Amino acid sequence: MSEKIKIFEVGARDGLQNEKKTLDQPTRIELIKKLTDAGLRRIEIGAFVSPKWIPQMEGSLEVTKEVIKMQAEGALPKDAQFSCLVPNVRGMEDALKSGIHEVAIFGACSETFSKKNINCSVAESFIRFRQVMEMAKYHKIRVRGYLSTAFGCPYEGRVAESRVTRLVRAMIKMGVYEVSVGDTIGVATPKQVESMIKKIKRVAPLSKVAMHFHDTRGTSLANVYASLRMGIKTFDSSVGGLGGCPYAKGASGNLATEDLVYLIKGMGYGSPASIEKMIAIKKWMEEKLGRELPSKVGKAGPWLVEDNG
Numbered sequence: 001m002s003e004k005i006k007i008f009e010v011g012a013r014d015g016l017q018n019e020k021k022t023l024d025q026p027t028r029i030e031l032i033k034k035l036t037d038a039g040l041r042r043i044e045i046g047a048f049v050s051p052k053w054i055p056q057m058e059g060s061l062e063v064t065k066e067v068i069k070m071q072a073e074g075a076l077p078k079d080a081q082f083s084c085l086v087p088n089v090r091g092m093e094d095a096l097k098s099g100i101h102e103v104a105i106f107g108a109c110s111e112t113f114s115k116k117n118i119n120c121s122v123a124e125s126f127i128r129f130r131q132v133m134e135m136a137k138y139h140k141i142r143v144r145g146y147l148s149t150a151f152g153c154p155y156e157g158r159v160a161e162s163r164v165t166r167l168v169r170a171m172i173k174m175g176v177y178e179v180s181v182g183d184t185i186g187v188a189t190p191k192q193v194e195s196m197i198k199k200i201k202r203v204a205p206l207s208k209v210a211m212h213f214h215d216t217r218g219t220s221l222a223n224v225y226a227s228l229r230m231g232i233k234t235f236d237s238s239v240g241g242l243g244g245c246p247y248a249k250g251a252s253g254n255l256a257t258e259d260l261v262y263l264i265k266g267m268g269y270g271s272p273a274s275i276e277k278m279i280a281i282k283k284w285m286e287e288k289l290g291r292e293l294p295s296k297v298g299k300a301g302p303w304l305v306e307d308n309g
Helices: 011-018 025-037 060-072 089-098 111-118 122-138 161-174 190-201 220-230 257-266 275-289 296-300
Strands: 006-009 042-047 081-085 102-108 142-148 178-183 209-213 234-237
Touching: 006 257, 011 025, 011 042, 025 042, 025 060, 025 275, 042 060, 060 081, 060 089, 081 089, 089 122, 102 111, 102 122, 102 161, 111 122, 122 142, 122 161, 142 161, 161 178, 161 190, 178 234, 190 209, 190 220, 209 220, 220 257, 234 257, 257 275, 257 296, 275 296
Parallel strands: 006 042, 006 234, 042 081, 081 102, 102 142, 142 178, 178 209, 209 234
Antiparallel strands: none
């Protein structure tokens, strides 16, 4: 297969914001540079949120400004696409100051999770999103959408597929170019994933859908495989499996990028990402964080998978 699978690297935002240790701005910038050197081209680099709630993302404005400056000066690849999370109008105002060309909005599929995570109901969150979308449209900034707890909520249990599909359709109708459907607490299984994607396909083109799996129960790669069979071609992942899952005790959190790349290359799909370089970043991050990261390929290394595009 010559077809390439798109990887949306979330380690520098979603990964770091769930780590106990907060990294300084130069280290975060160096991580972003290393990720581009490894061949990744869609990278989430920060979040314009209150440091009171997410201290790990403090300084995202400065980090983003420096990254955009480095790209303009040729120190980062011209074709790299960087994104930042914005929760509301205040966050969008910071995004405009940073010079970023893409932002992301973050919603939930369950009411309880929405209220605990972003302090508002699902309906209220969409009102906020519309305000952000209006600002983004005016300034010609692309917007990506996240929908968390699509397969299960730590407070409410299973989430109805009809609810997820309704929210996917609402986000796309609002104008996001892509919706990332998240298994936030890592409870999904391939059968559930296939069923969900069948339903989503009825309301949205799969070219506008990404999947975001956590490896909490060891099913993330199986779920990627099921998604590929259903026609999904974009996946979120985090180098080394950076980031835990704060709603599931002892959870390993995000799908590791090098594990994802190993799978898709082994299946014959193209990918510009280098497994060897991703492993090197994983080891570097372990030194910075003072803990071992959970990626399987990061520990065992690649085997009989050509490390090329």
